[in-house]
Amino acid sequence: MVNATYVGSNDDFAPKLMAGGGVYDLITPSIDTTKLMIDLDFVEPLDTAKIVNWAKIYPKFLALDGIQKDGAYYGMPYVWGAIAFMYRDDAFATPPSSIADLWNPDLAGKVSLWDDKSSIYVAARLNGDMDIYNLSDEQIAAAQAKLVEQKPLIRKYWATAGELVDLYKAGEVVISNTWAGYQSALLAAEGIKVTEFIPTEGAEGWMDSWMVVKGTPNAECAYKFLNMQLSELGQCGVANINGYSVTNPEAAKNCMSPDEFTALHQDDPAYLDSLMAWQPLGERFEAYTNAWNAVKAQ
Amino acid sequence: MSAIIELEHISKHYSPTIIGVDDVTLAVEDGEFVTLLGPSGCGKSTLLRMIGGFEEPTHGTIRLADKDVTFEPPYRREVNMVFQDYALFPHMTVGENVGYGLKVQGLGRAEIETRVHEALKLVGLFDKLKLRPQQLSGGQRQRIALARAIVRRPKVLLLDEPLSALDAKLREQMQIELKHLHEKVGITFIMVTHDQTEALVMSDRVVVMEKGRIAQEGRPQDLYDHPASPYVANFIGTTNFLPGQIARVEGTTAEIALGGGRLSALLDAPMAAGTRVTVGCRPEKLRLMAEGESAANVLEGRIAEVIYYGLGLRIAVELSDGARVHVDSLLPDRLARSAVPPVGLPVRVAVEPHNVFVFAGDVAP
Amino acid sequence: MSLIRRNLSGVLVLGIPILWIGLFMLLPYGIIVTYSFWVKKYPTFAPAFQLGNYLTLFSDPQYLRVMGRTLKISVLVSLASAALAYPFAYWLVFRCRSAKLRTWLYMAVIAPLWVSYLLRAYVWKTILGTEGVLNSFLQWAGVISEPSSIFLYNQFAMVLTLTYIFIPFMVMPIYTALEKIPVNLTEAAADLGMNPWRAFWTVTLPLSTPGLAAGFTLTFCLSFGDFIAPFLVGGPDGNLMANVIATQFGAALNWPLGSALAIVMLVVVLTIVSLSDRMERKGMTGGV
Numbered sequence: 027m028v029n030a031t032y033v034g035s036n037d038d039f040a041p042k043l044m045a046g047g048g049v050y051d052l053i054t055p056s057i058d059t060t061k062l063m064i065d066l067d068f069v070e071p072l073d074t075a076k077i078v079n080w081a082k083i084y085p086k087f088l089a090l091d092g093i094q095k096d097g098a099y100y101g102m103p104y105v106w107g108a109i110a111f112m113y114r115d116d117a118f119a120t121p122p123s124s125i126a127d128l129w130n131p132d133l134a135g136k137v138s139l140w141d142d143k144s145s146i147y148v149a150a151r152l153n154g155d156m157d158i159y160n161l162s163d164e165q166i167a168a169a170q171a172k173l174v175e176q177k178p179l180i181r182k183y184w185a186t187a188g189e190l191v192d193l194y195k196a197g198e199v200v201i202s203n204t205w206a207g208y209q210s211a212l213l214a215a216e217g218i219k220v221t222e223f224i225p226t227e228g229a230e231g232w233m234d235s236w237m238v239v240k241g242t243p244n245a246e247c248a249y250k251f252l253n254m255q256l257s258e259l260g261q262c263g264v265a266n267i268n269g270y271s272v273t274n275p276e277a278a279k280n281c282m283s284p285d286e287f288t289a290l291h292q293d294d295p296a297y298l299d300s301l302m303a304w305q306p307l308g309e310r311f312e313a314y315t316n317a318w319n320a321v322k323a324q
Numbered sequence: 325m326s327a328i329i330e331l332e333h334i335s336k337h338y339s340p341t342i343i344g345v346d347d348v349t350l351a352v353e354d355g356e357f358v359t360l361l362g363p364s365g366c367g368k369s370t371l372l373r374m375i376g377g378f379e380e381p382t383h384g385t386i387r388l389a390d391k392d393v394t395f396e397p398p399y400r401r402e403v404n405m406v407f408q409d410y411a412l413f414p415h416m417t418v419g420e421n422v423g424y425g426l427k428v429q430g431l432g433r434a435e436i437e438t439r440v441h442e443a444l445k446l447v448g449l450f451d452k453l454k455l456r457p458q459q460l461s462g463g464q465r466q467r468i469a470l471a472r473a474i475v476r477r478p479k480v481l482l483l484d485e486p487l488s489a490l491d492a493k494l495r496e497q498m499q500i501e502l503k504h505l506h507e508k509v510g511i512t513f514i515m516v517t518h519d520q521t522e523a524l525v526m527s528d529r530v531v532v533m534e535k536g537r538i539a540q541e542g543r544p545q546d547l548y549d550h551p552a553s554p555y556v557a558n559f560i561g562t563t564n565f566l567p568g569q570i571a572r573v574e575g576t577t578a579e580i581a582l583g584g585g586r587l588s589a590l591l592d593a594p595m596a597a598g599t600r601v602t603v604g605c606r607p608e609k610l611r612l613m614a615e616g617e618s619a620a621n622v623l624e625g626r627i628a629e630v631i632y633y634g635l636g637l638r639i640a641v642e643l644s645d646g647a648r649v650h651v652d653s654l655l656p657d658r659l660a661r662s663a664v665p666p667v668g669l670p671v672r673v674a675v676e677p678h679n680v681f682v683f684a685g686d687v688a689p
Numbered sequence: 690m691s692l693i694r695r696n697l698s699g700v701l702v703l704g705i706p707i708l709w710i711g712l713f714m715l716l717p718y719g720i721i722v723t724y725s726f727w728v729k730k731y732p733t734f735a736p737a738f739q740l741g742n743y744l745t746l747f748s749d750p751q752y753l754r755v756m757g758r759t760l761k762i763s764v765l766v767s768l769a770s771a772a773l774a775y776p777f778a779y780w781l782v783f784r785c786r787s788a789k790l791r792t793w794l795y796m797a798v799i800a801p802l803w804v805s806y807l808l809r810a811y812v813w814k815t816i817l818g819t820e821g822v823l824n825s826f827l828q829w830a831g832v833i834s835e836p837s838s839i840f841l842y843n844q845f846a847m848v849l850t851l852t853y854i855f856i857p858f859m860v861m862p863i864y865t866a867l868e869k870i871p872v873n874l875t876e877a878a879a880d881l882g883m884n885p886w887r888a889f890w891t892v893t894l895p896l897s898t899p900g901l902a903a904g905f906t907l908t909f910c911l912s913f914g915d916f917i918a919p920f921l922v923g924g925p926d927g928n929l930m931a932n933v934i935a936t937q938f939g940a941a942l943n944w945p946l947g948s949a950l951a952i953v954m955l956v957v958v959l960t961i962v963s964l965s966d967r968m969e970r971k972g973m974t975g976g977v
Contacts, residue, residue, distance in 0.1 A: 037940030044733070065732040135838045143940075180925040182842045197820045198838070309731045315941045322928045323751035378876055398879040399888075411877035415895045424891070425881030476881065 034186055035142055043068045051242040052251065057233045060092040060101045061306030069237040071098035076249045079256040082276045086298060092306050093235050101235030102252055103273040105264050108301050109144055109230040110206035115219040117200035125152045125225045128201055134179045138193055138202035141183035143314045144230060148203065149173045151227040159305040163313065170317040174324050194218055207269030231301025265290060327351040328479055328512050329375060334384035336370055344370040346536035357506050357513040359523040362533035368516045369484060375514065376405045376482050389479055404473035405482040409489060410465045412457035418468055419453040425476045443475035463494045474509055483515040487522060499525045520560045524548065532556050550592060554602055554683050563604040564649040567686045570599045577677060584643030585623045589680035604681035607638060607652040611674045619674035623649065627669045637664060641673055649673065724948035734945050742949035759930040762847055763912040769852040770908045771901060774859035782867040798860045806854060810921045813850045817841035817922065842924035850922050851912045858911065859904035866900025899969040906965040910958050930954050
């Protein structure tokens with residue numbers, strides 16, 4: 027029996043865990059937050075020998091810095107995707123292809139952006155600063171200015187997946203960023219035609235890992251769950267429900283239709299390489315969030 | 325003398341069946357002190373509120389100094405009211421309360437101040453100028469309410485049960501004070517009260533009301549000595565009522581047969597022999613007779629009850645037919661208390677013929 | 690025996706509330722005050738005693754801007770509530786002849802308090818939205834030809850929604866204050882020559898200021914601490930103090946700064962409350 031608590035954003039893991047210990051056995055933060063969890067000493071090292079399909083995980087993910095420390099693994103890569111962009115088909119004669127389209131004055135009052143530090147990454151890329159996880163103070167300030175400049179065009183910053191879906195449904199918004207695969211599918215189910223796209227400035231990539239909360243009394247059960255998550259059952263489960271890509275390509279191949287397999291870029295290592303995978307910001311985290319808060323305060 | 329207030333056929337119907345005031349016509353002379361007297365629900369307050377402009381009559385006309393004001397709002401009438409619970413403004417000082425009604429009269433600040441001070445001196449409360457009404461006693465508030473009303477020099481001052489909230493001692497004192505104030509300022513006073521003593525002590529003229537109508541009006545003494553109906557006789561003063569029948573009439577004197585004896589009386593108006601009547605006589609006009617004494621009218625009975633009330637005794641005498649009459653007897657001497665008659669003692673009661681009221685009909689109130 | 694029992698009940702009646710207040714209200718204040726002097730230090734924050742957080746609040750324009758915006762929204766909500774609630778309460782108390790109708794209308798104003806705040810705020814989205822009820826109506830009525838987006842996701846929508854939600858807290862104290870004014874005071878004012886308008890300004894309004902002050906305090910404080918309306922109907926310029934505090938305690942993981950913000954907010958609210966308390970007390974000495 028799994029009791030799930032959902033977080034609104036990766037930034038909510040730390041406050042939730044700080045607020046009270048002993049409530050959670052497992053957490054699934056993204057690759058920009060895993061490091062913080064390790065540094066906060068909230069999670070314990072994984073015994074990878076107990077995870078049957080460990081070796082089948084994309085090597086690219088296992089190589090990421092954020093899930094390991096002192097030679098030990100703390101996170102089990104599980105699911106991944108892009109922070110893509112999305113537009114409403116009926117609102118565009120020429121399909122948008124650039125982040126600059128979210129700064130188009132003709133779309134005033136029809137634009138939405140994720141209420142997250144990710145917006146700094148977006149604006150930095152528009153400014154031509156492509157090393158988005160290592161921005162200097164000046165580059166962050168420039169991104170902040172760019173976002174302030176965009177504010178009059180913004181209808182609303184979206185905070186939850188459901189909110190973005192509602193904004194499209196109510197006809198308030200025609201272009202935004204999105205958790206690729208997820209919200210577009212929900213909108214398609216509502217009969218609203220939207221198209222996802224990767225802008226010429228590139229897209230961020232995210233990858234969620236399962237981490238075991240330190241001191242959990244249910245370790246054995248937790249490993250059973252981890253094994254299930256990496257099996258065909260778990261991998262296709264999340265792929266079918268959330269529309270995300272998974273980290274065990276072998277399992278994916280076995281349980282997905284060929285079309286789905288292709289659509290989720292499971293056979294396309296180049297796509298994965300093109301994404302700018304999130305990185306922990308460490309000490310710079312504050313500078314990014316502060317800039318984003320300043321934009322919202324404007 | 326000329327009429328300052330003229331009420332012509334004033335009626336107030338709340339609904340076809342609920343009638344507050346019923347066809348009242350009354351003229352009040354300039355400078356007069358008139359009291360509307362009656363029990364609660366008799367329409368006296370409604371009548372006063374219509375003069376003040378707080379209610380509108382359904383029929384009739386109200387004239388103030390020859391001007392029709394029937395439907396004028398209160399703030400356009402040159403009358404002022406002293407409210408039953410004074411209605412002083414709690415957020416203003418005494419001075420501000422009294423000066424409040426002068427602000428609309430286009431007076432200068434200095435003029436207002438002078439008049440406020442004058443009014444407060446008139447009621448003897450100048451030293452309370454800066455206090456709040458809540459810091460004053462009931463009697464003081466009453467005087468502030470008076471000052472606030474007369475400072476505007478209205479043509480008529482209306483007083484709605486002005487003394488009812490005061491205790492008995494203070495009430496007596498204020499009755500005299502109000503009467504003197506009336507004489508001093510020379511403004512017409514119209515007062516509403518349910519207290520007959522108040523009415524008798526203070527007024528030039530009393531209007532007794534009954535069920536929305538005027539039962540009788542006149543000088544206090546006329547009403548007391550010549551009540552037009554058992555209702556008036558009972559409302560003003562106390563009266564013993566006995567049913568009877570006129571046995572014989574000779575000039576203005578009538579002989580009346582009662583259940584417990586016979587009485588002769590002086591008639592105010594002619595009546596025929598055989599008429600069924602109600603006889604009234606006031607307790608203080610009755611007298612216990614001494615042994616061997618004789619009188620024109622004698623009733624025989626025995627003492628049923630003796631009530632001591634300080635000033636004197638009220639003695640209930642049971643007549644031979646079982647009817648009771650009260651006899652008041654003053655005790656001008658402390659030693660006279662030893663003369664209190666024992667219950668059961670046979671006595672004779674005397675009353676002069678001119679002290680007997682005769683009302684047609686046998687319905688006692 | 691009875692002495693012991695009396696002591697025991699005394700402990701229960703007074704002790705439990707005092708313990709409750711101490712444990713769940715005063716202690717948290719103390720904790721927040723303490724945190725406000727700490728410093729941010731990766732990965733979380735560290736004990737210290739310094740005023741840096743407070744300095745940040747008053748030097749970084751983003752915080753002053755949000756504070757100013759929050760004050761503005763709260764004052765506008767209070768003013769709008771008062772402007773709507775006062776005439777309504779006045780009408781109920783002095784003009785509505787039917788006691789039954791008065792009770793019904795009063796209940797109608799209070800009743801929405803039983804409905805979830807979130808739901809009531811959410812409803813305004815469907816009314817004010819680009820494809821919402823208001824736009825449909827205006828188009829149907831021919832007032833506009835294209836749906837307008839000016840109603841939702843801005844400060845206007847926030848003021849409107851908060852006014853709608855908090856107006857009962859304005860109606861109740863004003864109604865009570867007006868009801869306490871004896872009718873004969875307004876009659877006396879008229880009797881002393883004041884027309885209804887002047888009588889209102891010199892008698893009714895001053896005597897109802899305690900209710901107005903109480904209503905103002907309630908609506909102001911409730912709006913001042915609100916963070917749902919910005920989230921539901923506010924636009925990109927809708928962030929209020931409470932949202933910023935939530936962000937500092939949440940995403941930004943900067944509890945010290947969040948605590949300093951909370952303390953500043955508390956000071957503002959306490960100032961307003963004591964000001965209005967003084968007004969109420971002043972009205973009270975004028976009360977009946």
